[in-house]
Amino acid sequence: MAELLALLPQRLAWHAALSAAALALGLLIALPLGFAAARRPGLRWIALGxxxxxxxxxxxxxxxxxxxxxxxxxxxxxxxxxxxFPALGFLPAWLALALYAMLPILRNTAAGLAGVDPAVTEAARGVGMTPRQSLWKVELPLAAPVILVGVRTAAVWTIGGATLATPVGQTSLGDYIFSGLQTEAWDMVLVGCAASAVLAMVVDQGLGLVGRGLEQRRPALWIGALAALGVGLLAALAPLALPALTPRPQAYVVGAKNFSEQYVLAELIATRLEGQGARVERRINLGSAVAYRALAAGEIDAYVDYTGTLWANVLHRTDNPGRQAVLETLRTELKRRDGVVLAAPLGFENAYAFAMKREQAERLGVKSLADLAAKGPDLVMGGDMEFFSRPEWKAVEAAYGLKFKARRQFQPTFMYRALGSGEADVISAFSSDGRIAADDLVVLDDPRGALPPYDAVLLVSPRRAEDPRLKALAAQLSGKLSVQAMREANYAVDRDTDKRSPADVARELSDDIP
Known part of the structure; x- marks a missing residue:
């Protein structure tokens, strides 16, 4: 818990910065649009739609x-x-959240202004006010409490939605939640959810005081509440200000996808670089396609991917010419297409593997994917969140004619639990996952070679292609990680009891590498 809380100031600061910026942009767009929509019914219908x-x-x-x-x-x-400009991280999260913030602000602004008594606006015109003066001096003050309700709703939505910014590379309180769900570290999930909820409640109550002050015509109350919110925001942002004012060397940005092995490998890379005196930033929980695109664009400097994933998703190949041919083709084509350097194979494979409980596989006589094809119509297939949309699934489906009674998608950790509870009969497991041995699962053979090899490889971005530290790191890690070592490391992070952090496991792995 002490380690988790040590990360809280920075993650809270980024979460607050992202939420405040998104809400501000939403206000900047939605308020003027709401003013116009209140006076033009046709525009109101289009804008709200x-x-x-x-x-x-x-x-x-x-x-x-x-x-x-x-x-x-x-x-x-x-x-x-x-x-x-950087397309990963803050910018996509900011724009998406601003769009989400607009609806309640726009709706309440239009409704609040439309709800002002026409007799009041007529009286304002009768004393000689222009339409602009009537809006700012009469209508807007009367509609302000209704508008503030929309702003409160938008603020709570935005703070909650900001936890989802993690997969596009933006640091937030969602880092706790995504990593905690993957590794079943419920203390991490609790910290992320609690911090986000507290932040949302504080902002909601502060804006509530602003609304009360406006409604009761008490300037001291609403000005004081706004000042308190401003001070609170500055205090939350303080952890970002100090590093910005301190000259530091450019950081290496290490990426990771959203499962335990990736966390361990990212920490291993970061630990080794930090051991050479480098400053390192982590971008974890990235989507598979996002991670590669970010690397090619130079927004992350290094991460570990798998040859089968690159073969199918990047080169869009469906054939399987063999492990060495796949590796050499990837090394050449990634460099030619995107400038990406396949720096080193790490020595182990993490392939997609169809797994079943041993007892059920033996009872049904299922040893291979060919056997599974005959029994599939009576079974439920479970996959991770992206498996059924991947080329690998299409290749296996075509090669064996697989049909199932139902297909269900799970977050990877819950996928194994679904198999254990009977909610799924077969799952798309990962061959380096320690839970295969721990849960006594059977991995089905692939006699037709539908799945390509999935050797783990270190990839380096074009802008760091000649970086001496990353070259030295590639030489240190090349061929040094066995599948057994990775299974043990992964299981240490995933197991139910005596769970260890990816950073601890990575340090131990690093110590075992000469």
Whole structure:
């Protein structure tokens, strides 16, 4: 818990900065639009319809969609104007959350202004006020309490939604939640949820005091509440200000996808770089496609991926020419296409593997994917969150004609629990996962070679291609990690009791490497 709380100031600071910036942008767009919509019924219908449509898009999907869009725009500006902008991290999260903040602000602004008694506006015109003067001196003060209710709702939504910024590379309190769910470290989940909830309640109550002060015509109350919120925001942002004022060497940015092995490997890379005197930043819980694109764009410097994933998702290949041919083709093509350096294979494979409980597999006589095809219509297949949309699944499905009674998606940790509880009969496991041995699972053979090899490889971004520290790191790690060592490391993070942190496990792994 002490380690978790030590990270809280920085994560809270980024969470507060992101939420405040998104709310401010939402206000900047929604308030003027609400003023105009209150006077033009046609515009009101269009504006509210568009804002409501945004709300129908799942927030995580909207955040993820902004990244490739911004990356495309960055590449276009780089090609035409000679400069780009960072598409990973703050920017996509800021824009997506601002869109989510708009609806309650827009709706309440339009409703509040439309609800002002027409007799009041007529009286304002009767004493010679212009429409602008009537808006600012009469209508807006009367509508302010209603508008503040919308702002309060938007603030709470934005603070809650900011926890989902983690997969696009933005530090937030969601780092606790995503990592905790993956490793079943419930203390991490609790810290992330509690901190986010407290922040939302404090802001909500502060804005409530602002609304009460406006409603009761008590300037001291609403000005004091705004001042307190401002001071609180500055205090929350303080951990970001000090590093910004202190000259420091440029950090190496190490990425990781959203499962335990990736956390361990990212910490291993970071530990080794820090041992060489480098400053390192971690960007964890990235989506698979986001991680590679961020590396190619130079927004992260290094991360570990798998040859089968790169073969299918980046090169869009469906054949399987063998381990060495896959490795050499990737080394050549990634460099040619994106400038990405395949620096070193790490020595182990983490392949997709179809796994069943031993007792059930033996009872059904299922030893291979060919056997599974015959029994599949009576079984439930469980996969991780992206498996059924991946080329690997399509290749296996086509090679064996797999059909199941139902297909269900799980967060990877819960996928193993679903197998144990009977909610799934077969799952898309990972061959270096320690839970395969711990849970006595059977891994089914792939006699038709539908799945490519999945050797773990260290990738380096184009901007760090000749970096001496990363070259030395690649030489140190090349071929040094066995699948047994990774299974033990992964299980140490994932097991139910005596759970260890990825950083502790990575330090132990690093000590075992010459």
């Amino acid at each position: 568009a804002a409501s449509l945004v709300q129908t898009i799942p927030s995580l999907a909207l955040l993820a969609l902004f990244y490739p869009l911004l990356l495309l725009l960055s590449n276009l500006t780089k090609a035409t104007l000679g400069f780009g």
